[in-house]
Amino acid sequence: MRSVGVVRKIDNLGRITIPKEVRGNLEIKEGTPMGVYVDGGKVIVKKYEPQCVFCNSTEDVVDFKDELVCSECLSEIEGKVT
Structure with a gap:
């Protein structure tokens, strides 16, 4: 610094x-x-910079049930929900 x-x-x-x-x-x-x-x-x-609560990514972050989640983690979550 x-x-x-x-x-x-x-x-x-x-x-x-x-x-x-x-x-x-x-x-x-x-x-x-x-x-x-x-x-x-x-x-x-x-x-x-908003970041994903799971992986800390700042790319493609969206609000999902009052939490910030990236599109990759959201896809993984949606894939596990049946």
Whole structure:
């Protein structure tokens, strides 16, 4: 992970801003859904990508009974239901 040399303070509501240059480089626009993850002592912020609850694939993900499932796993589920 490389540093971009920018330090931001957390405001009184617990927010930080992502520098304009970083948003531009990563094509993050207003309204882009972002995921916040914790990895050990690190906070990771990245573009949110829906993923399959079974295989973590981000390809062809659909909502199936309030869960996100990829088309491959959905086909496997439907094949096992008789």
